[in-house]
Amino acid sequence: METYRSNIMICAGTGCVANGSLKVKDALETELIKRNLQKEVKVVLTGCNGFCAKGPVMVVYPEDIFYQMVKAEDVPHLVEEHFIKGRPVKKFLYTPPAQKDAIPVMNEIPFFKHQVLRALRNRSLIDAEKIEEYIARDGYLAAAKALTEMTPEQIVNEVKNSGLRGRGGAGFLTGLKWELCARVSGEIKYILCNGDEGDPGAFMDRSIMEADPHSVLEGMIVAAKAIGAHYGYIYVRAEYPLAVHRLQLAIDQAKENGLLGKDILGSGFDLDLEIYQGAGAFVCGEETALMASIEGKRGMPRPKPPFPAVKGLWQRPSVLNNVETFANVPPIILSGADWFASLGTEKSKGTKVFALSGALNNIGLVEVPMGIPLRTVIFDIGGGIKGNRKYKAVQMGGPSGGCIPESLLDTPVDYENINKTGAIMGSGGMVVMDETTCMPAMAKFFLEFTEDESCGKCVPCRVGNKTLLTILARITKGEGREGDIELLLDLSQQIKDTSLCGLGQTSPNPVLTTIKYFREEYEAHIKEKRCPARVCTPLVKFVVNDEKCKKCGTCFKACPAGAITWEKGKVAYIDPEKCTKCKSCIKSCKFWAID
Amino acid sequence: MAKLTIADLKKIKEEYHAGQALREGGFKVKITVHMGTCGIAAGARPIMNVILEELAKSGRKDIAVTTSGCAGLCSKEPMMTIELSGEAPVRYIALTEEKARKIFAEHVMAGKPVKEYALVVGHETTY
Numbered sequence: 094m095e096t097y098r099s100n101i102m103i104c105a106g107t108g109c110v111a112n113g114s115l116k117v118k119d120a121l122e123t124e125l126i127k128r129n130l131q132k133e134v135k136v137v138l139t140g141c142n143g144f145c146a147k148g149p150v151m152v153v154y155p156e157d158i159f160y161q162m163v164k165a166e167d168v169p170h171l172v173e174e175h176f177i178k179g180r181p182v183k184k185f186l187y188t189p190p191a192q193k194d195a196i197p198v199m200n201e202i203p204f205f206k207h208q209v210l211r212a213l214r215n216r217s218l219i220d221a222e223k224i225e226e227y228i229a230r231d232g233y234l235a236a237a238k239a240l241t242e243m244t245p246e247q248i249v250n251e252v253k254n255s256g257l258r259g260r261g262g263a264g265f266l267t268g269l270k271w272e273l274c275a276r277v278s279g280e281i282k283y284i285l286c287n288g289d290e291g292d293p294g295a296f297m298d299r300s301i302m303e304a305d306p307h308s309v310l311e312g313m314i315v316a317a318k319a320i321g322a323h324y325g326y327i328y329v330r331a332e333y334p335l336a337v338h339r340l341q342l343a344i345d346q347a348k349e350n351g352l353l354g355k356d357i358l359g360s361g362f363d364l365d366l367e368i369y370q371g372a373g374a375f376v377c378g379e380e381t382a383l384m385a386s387i388e389g390k391r392g393m394p395r396p397k398p399p400f401p402a403v404k405g406l407w408q409r410p411s412v413l414n415n416v417e418t419f420a421n422v423p424p425i426i427l428s429g430a431d432w433f434a435s436l437g438t439e440k441s442k443g444t445k446v447f448a449l450s451g452a453l454n455n456i457g458l459v460e461v462p463m464g465i466p467l468r469t470v471i472f473d474i475g476g477g478i479k480g481n482r483k484y485k486a487v488q489m490g491g492p493s494g495g496c497i498p499e500s501l502l503d504t505p506v507d508y509e510n511i512n513k514t515g516a517i518m519g520s521g522g523m524v525v526m527d528e529t530t531c532m533p534a535m536a537k538f539f540l541e542f543t544e545d546e547s548c549g550k551c552v553p554c555r556v557g558n559k560t561l562l563t564i565l566a567r568i569t570k571g572e573g574r575e576g577d578i579e580l581l582l583d584l585s586q587q588i589k590d591t592s593l594c595g596l597g598q599t600s601p602n603p604v605l606t607t608i609k610y611f612r613e614e615y616e617a618h619i620k621e622k623r624c625p626a627r628v629c630t631p632l633v634k635f636v637v638n639d640e641k642c643k644k645c646g647t648c649f650k651a652c653p654a655g656a657i658t659w660e661k662g663k664v665a666y667i668d669p670e671k672c673t674k675c676k677s678c679i680k681s682c683k684f685w686a687i688d
Numbered sequence: 689m690a691k692l693t694i695a696d697l698k699k700i701k702e703e704y705h706a707g708q709a710l711r712e713g714g715f716k717v718k719i720t721v722h723m724g725t726c727g728i729a730a731g732a733r734p735i736m737n738v739i740l741e742e743l744a745k746s747g748r749k750d751i752a753v754t755t756s757g758c759a760g761l762c763s764k765e766p767m768m769t770i771e772l773s774g775e776a777p778v779r780y781i782a783l784t785e786e787k788a789r790k791i792f793a794e795h796v797m798a799g800k801p802v803k804e805y806a807l808v809v810g811h812e813t814t815y
């Protein structure tokens with residue numbers, strides 16, 4: 094084995110690859126050969142580093158230097174400075190917003206500093222496509238322990254005592270789910286992994302499958318032993334080609350090495366896993382719909398009970414867990430339930446991975462301890478709101494979740510406390526919105542999504558969501574009627590109470606929470622025919638407000654239609670004849686002076 | 689590939705972990721070879737090669753090897769600084785391959801600085 098003095102870990106997650114990280118890798122390898130450093134410096138492709146906003150990113154060890162936004166043409170300079178002259182290249186270091194000094198060391202950057210990595214424990218540390226690198230970080234030792242030293246009851250108890258709850262969103266105790274299935278007798282059982290991540294703005298599971306596929310397989314081996322399953326599926330949406338590729342590679346490597354298949358590690362235990370690619374229907378994230386989809390049927394949920402633990406896939410007892418849940422399992426087996434439960438709050442143990450997106454400075458993938466205040470996640474890790482705008486709300490749990498306003502930013506992030514706000518923990522999407530977001534329009538966006546994704550099997554979801562959308566559409570068009578808010582509230586509650594599956598039971602949450610926290614915006618739309626965020630075009634007047642206008646002329650320069658007249662020291666004027674209502678003026682104005 | 693046993697798993701772990709350890713921090717020794725233009729011209733490259741060779745032979749996982757630019761004393765190049773955790777760094781000057789090997793064996797491996805090759809002990813200050 095060669096000794097390298099330095100490792101360059103280049104992020105090859107979907108985000109960084111899209112930004113050209115593979116070209117950077119090629120350039121690095123070429124340049125290292127040119128400089129005759131190829132035997133000293135090793136280039137490694139890793140899964141998602143998490144700091145997607147700054148891609149392509151790389152981490153250089155042993156110095157732990159974090160470089161961002163590196164392009165292929167920058168590589169010769171970088172190699173010369175860092176690897177020959179030994180000084181970090183300032184140009185590619187991260188500087189926090191509104192600060193002067195760059196932070197070279199990765200773990201000193203606020204984005205990384207507040208994180209605790211458990212599910213993402215191998216982040217930026219291993220090559221996702223090499224099983225040896227996973228094994229070197231204690232990989233498959235938990236499977237070995239579970240298969241040779243533990244009884245199914247002991248595994249169930251360890252996971253139950255750890256307090257691990259389903260990371261897909263519902264938060265059911267994982268150990269209890271396994272126990273229910275383990276108790277059911279049956280020759281054939283199935284272990285299933287839910288990688289059908291469908292929330293807009295969520296990419297936690299994709300990142301885990303891309304960065305550390307073996308951790309998912311290992312979690313599944315442990316679970317299979319606990320419930321007595323010898324066959325399993327990983328359900329991944331076909332829109333995740335890189336995740337599918339890396340998982341398949343991982344399965345092939347595991348089989349080749351006897352870590353899957355017959356007599357795993359000489360323990361006598363058999364398990365075969367297979368990937369099933371879904372077509373990307375949101376409802377297939379619901380467990381019974383997912384199983385129907387694997388069976389080759391149309392992806393539709395069915396009433397429960399019987400629960401999948403009793404009658405699941407092909408009518409056999411089955412356990413379905415989320416990707417992140419499985420990734421959490423190996424360290425619990427190795428380090429114990431107490432270690433896992435040492436982090437978190439009373440009823441929510443361990444950590445949670447979140448995908449930060451929206452109006453934030455630091456967009457990316459983060460893992461934080463349960464109980465961390467929402468404010469820390471958004472302002473310290475997320476780096477606050479982009480472009481000096483004001484925070485308005487964060488949508489947690491995607492279309493099934495709700496928004497959380499500024500007054501509740503100190504809410505600790507755990508299942509119970511997030512539920513109290515009306516949002517849900519969900520699978521981990523956090524979409525942050527600033528003052529330029531219109532809440533009724535936001536609710537309408539999510540309802541468009543659920544209306545589209547509703548499978549149509551039950552009436553409350555199929556017709557109810559459609560009706561909610563119709564009401565929201567007329568409100569945002571300026572045709573809202575007196576009593577619409579009450580109608581929305583009433584109908585939402587009925588849809589929640591009577592829908593067949595989780596999709597319908599949660600789809601009104603965006604409507605309910607936006608009304609709960611931003612009712613005045615709905616009233617402004619309905620009664621005053623005004624959109625305070627200037628988003629709903631039919632409700633925007635496109636008139637300059639004399640009192641607010643600072644006569645700066647920014648709107649004049651921004652207008653592509655030549656509809657604005659302005660002279661230095663004078664209030665701008667928008668000619669309604671020429672105005673195309675494109676909102677360029679509104680976006681450019683820093684003083685909210687266009688009504 | 690043959691089927692793995694648990695013993696194999698542990699062997700792979702040991703073997704590969706050596707190569708990956710430098711990603712995980714927790715170093716006990718930091719070796720800096722000064723590789724400014726002056727250092728390279730004076731022969732810092734062979735020194736670096738010797739260090740990497742010795743490092744591979746030692747099998748140690750807690751040693752970080754890095755480079756730096758010109759240390760300011762160009763006439764005494766090639767130079768190298770050894771820093772054992774918890775101790776003041778020692779700067780060595782006018783190195784040859786033999787000297788580098790001796791420093792590696794005595795200072796890095798055995799913890800005893802080689803005084804006759806050392807320029808100075810301690811950090812530079814700017815006051």
